[in-house]
Amino acid sequence: MSVLIARIGKPHSLHGEVTVQLHTDDPVGRFVPGAEFTTEAVAGSGVPRVLTLRSARRHKEIWLLGFEEIPDRTGAESLRGTRLLAQESDEASDDDGWYEEELAGLSVVDPAGVVLGEVVGLDVGAAQDRLRIRLTDGVEALVPFVEALVPEVDIAGGRVVVDAPPGLLDLARES
Incomplete structure (x- = not known):
């Protein structure tokens, strides 16, 4: 089952980073460079169906993500509102949380x-x-x-x- 990990917000830098609204209680475990996320975006937006995480960092309590497929701010702007999904892991289904x-x-x-x-x-x-x-x-x-x-x-x-x-x-x- 795919679960919502984050929703992409506004661009943050000239290098394609974006802010995200978290929907996971384990961002450190989920945001590992090389991790792939399936996307849900507005039809015709041009957002790739899969994004590969290039970088993840926290800045003033906000997570900033960069993706291999998005090299610049223009590309990052097109991601606004995109939902990042991942496969539910076995360990995630054992906790007391709900999606x-x-x-x-x-x-x-x-x-x-x-x-x-x-x-x-x-x-x-x-x-x-x-x-x-x-x-x-x-x-x-x-x-x-x-x-x-x-x-x-x-x-x-x-x-x-x-x-x-x-x-x-x-x-x-x-x-």
Whole structure:
């Protein structure tokens, strides 16, 4: 199974480096020169189907990647918004984490089993991740993806239990 590793942001240098939004908890293990990533990009964008990592480094808490196929800033600009995918490793499937692709589409229920909505995505943050949930009335809410608020993720059962404190889901309706 392919999993999302990162989304490419803006170019960083004249030598084709780009910023990335991480979707992996092991960037050091994933961003090894020579690693190949399958890409998902807008049709007709000219982005290669596979990118080979030339370099990876951190600069002010942001990961910068360079690819063999992208020699300059112009090429790097064309990568903006591209998703980098890799094959899920055996060790990744043994940890307690979940990928956005596994979570999207799961039903969201409260501890009593009442349907609250559906998971539509995962926002990865520096301090904590947040589940993006489309509530039954169509409003999208964010719930911190921490065990205290999301005590159960049942991929096989197709559901996530959210134990939101009073008012948390109503915050989305107020904005």
